[in-house]
Amino acid sequence: RAAAMADTAAPPPPAAPAPGLPAAPGTNPLSRKLNKILETRLDNDKEMLEALKALSTFFVENSLRTRRNLRGDIERRSLAINEEFVHIFKQVKEELESINEDVQAMSSCCEDMSSRLKAAKEQTQDLIVKTTKLQAENQRLEMKAQVADAFIAKFQLTPDEMNLLRGTKDEPITEDFFKALGRVKQIHDDVKILLRTNQQRAGLEIMEQMALLQETSYERLYRWTQNECRTLTQESCDISPVLAQAMEALQDRPVLYKYTLDEFGTARRSAVVRGFIDALTRGGLGGTPRPIEMHSHDPLRYVGDMLAWLHQATASEKEHLEAMLKLVTIQGVEENIQEVVGHITEGVCRPLKVRIEQVIVAEPGAVLLYKISNLLKFYHHTISGIVGNSAATLLTTIEEMHLLSKKIFFNSLSLHASKLMDKVELPPPDLGPSSALNQTLNLLREVLASHDSSVIPLDARQADFVQVLSCVLDPLLQMCTMSASNLGTADMATFMVNSLYMMKTTLALFEFTDKRLEMLQFQIEAHLDTLINEQASYVLTRAGLSYIYNALQQHKPEQGPLSNLSSMDSVSLKVAMAQFDRYLSAPDSLLMSQLNFLLSATVKEQIIKQSTELVCRAYSELYAAVMDPSNEYKDPETILHRSPHQVQALLS
Structure with a gap:
């Protein structure tokens, strides 16, 4: 491109057109080149731009000379560059030839080595075969060794485990012993797998070996546990965790387990x-608490302290057994605990029974006997709640003492009642309760109070209440009836009301007395009716209406007018009404003296009120008879100048 540009940079002079002819624009080379250059889009021609950039590196002076020599300069630069390429590629060729020589040498060496290896392989073929066989045999033997090691690890004990299980008699049992024993049991169970394979002989031998080892281990464990139990002879003992683990292990041998519990x-x-005897005679350490025998003069505390000690001891022994058997999972553990507790507490029954019998037979009094009976009943219920009915001997002893105290208590009440009947006192002048009644009620009150505060079951308390009330109240009622048998009607009724009232107020303070209170109330009301009638008769007699009212009651219509009777004429009625008016002016003046002896003001008011109603009823009947025209009273208003309502208002 640079050369092409050089051609365009110094074009040859155009040929002059023929004279007389104009130059054609399409055939003029200069025009074509100019047009081609002008039509070139340098922005999109990257190669042209790169060529121009390269040209600018050595075309530094834009002069006519340099433009004319541009083509030669470019060709010379191109030649120099090509020569440089030839020189460089010559060096590359030489290096490649050197590498080729090295590769040829290496190829020759490899061919030589291959030949030598082939020859060596042919010579060592037998050795390789033997080595391969030996390696395969080695792998097979290693696999067998691993299998044997795994078999021994699974079905055999280590020497240390064997030493633990076969230790000496004096060597203590530790937790590692139970781990080893558990391992023996596991092996004995796992070896059954071998019996279902071709290794039955090995399985049987291992099973027999483990069985013998188990028996040896259990025998050693039993001897150790037995010795441990024999050392638990102090009043308070601590159950070690190892002993609990020993009982857990021995549960697989029921006979050894049972023997250990017995031990x-x-x-x-x-x-x-020994602890019970020490508590009775020596007391606690340092004299605190004091010996129970020191309180033998106080029967209730004496018996209560003995039973409380036994209750605590029973609960403690149950806790010891629960701690020792806490890991045992076989059925019947609770029954085992109750059975052993019963055996443990059986030893104290004899000394307990002798001492309680001495207290009861000494007859300390009905109240104390009853309290002791309730105390025995309470502890029987409490101890049976701890150990059930397994401690049969201890519970039987307590129950026997309860029945004995209860029997002597009721014998004491019966003796007291028989004394009441043997010597019946006359009622006192004030018709109040007799001294014997007061003493008996005080006794009953103390008995019921002690019974009410007891903590024995409700149904047992109710049954005892009924029996106590029957034993005391029935003789009391009979005594009161016999004592009042020689009194007059009003005196007898007053005495009986006072006596029954005292009984009722005594029983009203306690539970389970509703039926007896109801019975006493019926008897009181019967005697109240007597006093009400007596008071009404007393008022009618003192007010002058008794004879008139009796005549009115006995009169019949066929006898003629009431006014014709000698005692029912107008004059007699006016005289009686004058006396009745004096009563109306001071009704309290006509009260029986017996009413002042009543202990209950409410009862007295009730008698006065109801007797007044009877008087008003009698006056109403008399008023109706006088106002009746058939009785032929003249001016009846002058005879009875007060209506029944007025009389009732005055008396109320």
């Missing part, structure tokens, strides 16, 4: 008996 129960039984 524990025997050791703890002697500890509990």
Whole structure:
């Protein structure tokens, strides 16, 4: 392109047109070149632009000379460049020839080595075959060794594990022992897989070996556990975690498990008996608490302290057993605990029974006997709630003492009642309760109060209440009836009301007495009716209406007018009404003296009110008879100048 540009840069002079002819624009070379140059789009011709840039590096002076020599300069530069390329490619050729020589040498060396290797391979073929066989045999033996190691690891114990299981008698049991024992059990179970394969002989031998090892291990474990249980003879004992693990392991051997529990129960039984005797006679460490025997003068506290100690001991022994058997998973663990607790507590039954019998037989009094009976019942219920009915001997002893105290208590009440009947007192002058009644009610109040505060079950308390009330109230009622049998009607009714009222107020403070209160209320109302009638008769007699009212009651219509009777004439009625008016002016003046002896003001008011109603009813009947024309009273208003309503208003 530079050369082409050189051609256009210095064009030859155009030929002159023929004279007389104009030059054709299409045939003029200069015009064509100019047009071609003018039509060239340098912006889109990258090669042209690159050529111009290269030209600008050596075409520095734009003169006529340089333009004319531009073609030669470009050709000379092109020649120099080509010569430089030839020189460089010559060096490359020489290097390639050197490399080719090296490659040829390497090829010859490789061919030589291949020949030598081929010869060596032919010579060592047998050795390679033998080596391959030996390598395969080695891999097979290594696999067998791995299988053997895995078999031994799965179906055999390590020497350390064997030493743990076969340790000496004096060597202690540790947690590692139970891990080894668990390993033996696992091997014994896993070896059953071999019995289903071609390795039955090995399986049987391993199973027999593990079975013998298990028996040896369990025997050693049982001896150690037995010795541990024999050392638990202190009043308070700590159950070690290893002992709990030992019981968990021994559960697979029911006989050894049972023997161990028996050994524990025997050791703890002697500890509990010794602790109970020490609590009775020596007290606690340093004298605190004091010996229980020091309170033998207080029967209730004496019995209560013994039972409280046993209750605490029973609960503690159950906790010890629960701690020892907490890991045992076989059925019947709770029954085992209850059975052993029953065996442990059986030893204290004899000393407990002797001491409680001494207290009961000494008859400290009905109230104390009843409190002791309730105390025994409460602890029977409480201890049975802890250990169920398994501690049969202890619970039976407590129940026997409860029944004995209850029997002597009711014997005491019966003796007291028989004494009441043997010597019946006369009612006091004020017709109040007799001293025997007051004493008996005080006794009953103390008994019921102690019963009310007891914590025995509700149904048992209700049954005892009924029996106590029957044993005391029935003789009391009979005594009061016999005591009042020689009194007059009003005196007897007053005495009985006061006595029954005292009984009722005593029972009203306690539960389960509703039926008895209802019965006493019926009897009180019966005697109240007597007093009401007596008070009404007393008023009618003192007010002058008794005889008139009786005549009115006995009169019949066929006897003629009422005014014809001698005691029912107008004059007699006016005299009686004058006396009745004096009563109306001061109704309180006509009260029986017995009413002032009543203990209850409410009862007294009730008697006065209802007796007044009877008086008003009698006056109403008399008023109706006098106002009746058939009785032929003249001016009846002058005889009875007050209507029944007026009389009722005055008396109310």
